[in-house]
Amino acid sequence: MTSPFPRRLGRLPSVPTPTALCVTVAVALAGCSTTTAGAEPSRPLGAAAPPSPAGPGNVGAPGLGDPYFPDEGNGGYDVARYDLDIGYEPSRDRLTGVATLTMTAGHALRRFNLDLAGLTVSKVTVDGRAAEHRQDDDELIVTPSRTVPQGRRFRTVVTYAGTPRPAGGSGALGRYGWQHTDDGAIVASQPNGAQTWFPANDHPRDKAAFSFTVDVPGGLWAVAPGRLVRRENEGARTVHEWDAPEPMVTYLASVAIGRYDVRQGRTPRGIPMITAVDPASPGNPARFAADTGRLTDELTALLGPYPFGSTGGTVDAQRTGYALEVQTRSVYGGFDPDGEIIAHELAHQWFGNSVSLTQWHDIWLNEGLATYVQWVSEAAAGGPAVDDIMADLCRRSADDDWWKVRPGDPGATRLFAEQVYDRGGMTLLALRRELGAPMLHRILRTWAARHRHGSASTPRFIALAEELSGRQLDALFDAWLYTPAKPEDC
Numbered sequence: 001m002t003s004p005f006p007r008r009l010g011r012l013p014s015v016p017t018p019t020a021l022c023v024t025v026a027v028a029l030a031g032c033s034t035t036t037a038g039a040e041p042s043r044p045l046g047a048a049a050p051p052s053p054a055g056p057g058n059v060g061a062p063g064l065g066d067p068y069f070p071d072e073g074n075g076g077y078d079v080a081r082y083d084l085d086i087g088y089e090p091s092r093d094r095l096t097g098v099a100t101l102t103m104t105a106g107h108a109l110r111r112f113n114l115d116l117a118g119l120t121v122s123k124v125t126v127d128g129r130a131a132e133h134r135q136d137d138d139e140l141i142v143t144p145s146r147t148v149p150q151g152r153r154f155r156t157v158v159t160y161a162g163t164p165r166p167a168g169g170s171g172a173l174g175r176y177g178w179q180h181t182d183d184g185a186i187v188a189s190q191p192n193g194a195q196t197w198f199p200a201n202d203h204p205r206d207k208a209a210f211s212f213t214v215d216v217p218g219g220l221w222a223v224a225p226g227r228l229v230r231r232e233n234e235g236a237r238t239v240h241e242w243d244a245p246e247p248m249v250t251y252l253a254s255v256a257i258g259r260y261d262v263r264q265g266r267t268p269r270g271i272p273m274i275t276a277v278d279p280a281s282p283g284n285p286a287r288f289a290a291d292t293g294r295l296t297d298e299l300t301a302l303l304g305p306y307p308f309g310s311t312g313g314t315v316d317a318q319r320t321g322y323a324l325e326v327q328t329r330s331v332y333g334g335f336d337p338d339g340e341i342i343a344h345e346l347a348h349q350w351f352g353n354s355v356s357l358t359q360w361h362d363i364w365l366n367e368g369l370a371t372y373v374q375w376v377s378e379a380a381a382g383g384p385a386v387d388d389i390m391a392d393l394c395r396r397s398a399d400d401d402w403w404k405v406r407p408g409d410p411g412a413t414r415l416f417a418e419q420v421y422d423r424g425g426m427t428l429l430a431l432r433r434e435l436g437a438p439m440l441h442r443i444l445r446t447w448a449a450r451h452r453h454g455s456a457s458t459p460r461f462i463a464l465a466e467e468l469s470g471r472q473l474d475a476l477f478d479a480w481l482y483t484p485a486k487p488e489d490c
Helices: 285-303 339-350 364-380 386-393 418-435 437-450 458-469 474-482
Strands: 077-089 094-105 112-115 120-126 132-136 139-143 153-162 175-180 185-188 208-217 221-223 227-234 237-248 256-258 261-266 272-277 311-316 330-333 355-357 454-456
Touching: 120 132, 120 139, 185 330, 208 221, 221 237, 221 272, 256 311, 261 285, 272 285, 285 311, 285 339, 285 364, 285 437, 311 339, 330 339, 339 364, 355 364, 364 386, 364 418, 364 458, 386 418, 418 437, 418 458, 418 474, 437 458, 458 474
Parallel strands: 077 208, 272 311, 311 330, 355 454
Antiparallel strands: 077 094, 094 153, 112 139, 120 153, 132 139, 175 185, 185 256, 208 237, 221 256, 227 237, 261 272
């Protein structure tokens, strides 16, 4: 994710309000988060409670026990696919939905949970049979009519409705999830806002394919990830169907509803592309499409094959103050993204989207890697050389509290602190200085290929770097990721 407020070579911006889910890119756009060392802003959904243990026999745990968000996600099953069929009426800010989840039981299940916040469930079925359900805060608790056997593939259908509300609103994460706009809505859900608009196993560990069928007032667009299957007028409504077959983390699922200048085509190298620009936004539709296509191809040359069936992006007039790397189609809220921001978001298609986190403390693997790629892209376009970026950022005094935030484990309230981006990117610059650019880029390409459409962790990244380089690198990674002090080689 990224903020449009630039901080070039270490100068901090003046950001008037807290910024959610920001991709803090250290040169072109870093500093999007308002979190500073020592600050303790409010926690987002699910972050306050202690880990939830598994219930007695055959009950799926109401949380996956992630140290940062212990109540998010749910145990006992794996979701293979979400088929979301939703209708939205912007004039009343009312959402109606039917979510069909194709799931596999990890053990025998007589009860299981889904994450759903602020919307009312009217009906649940499991394999076509009515299931008991109740809602307890942000948990939807489902009791099938009969126990689901271990290993069984089963289908859960949830019918729900209501006025969706964004999560957050203050502190480090700002507002995220479903957000009503002047002519529709925009969704940017990192870290755990998917539950604001559909029932989910809302944790990156459980990736799934998606389809989106979205019914909106006639003439509006509903832009979602993946391939546009159809867009048809049905009376006074327009129905859109999108298919996203590659595994996706729930926070990367999105829909943008409103009036857009939509352009469909291909990148210069032939990757299918759809871009959408709100005419009320500062975005330039032609330039945005051209930059997105060009940069997708450039990053493919650097990082290896593009991991999805399409690329693109959406620029909305809603002033969210950040961008989010929605899978295949990043969302930019209320500003005209330049090439540097676009490069950062596109880098996430490899790092964060295709290769995803297993736990939130590894967030630097998303943001640090994308920051490094953005710096390389910026340098290739005539911006500062990466060595100059490193030198400038290292000018911070060792006494500066900035160094106390550890990007390899920043804490839930500092998930999007600028150090996760800047110091995360500097970790790769330190690795580049140690091993050389060709070896580093080989590591990045191998990382993207080996874990394509999967999940991975920091220990696996370190092991890969050591495997390919033949070097012992624990000290380097410990100094840059886990030590709350300025590294000696900075």
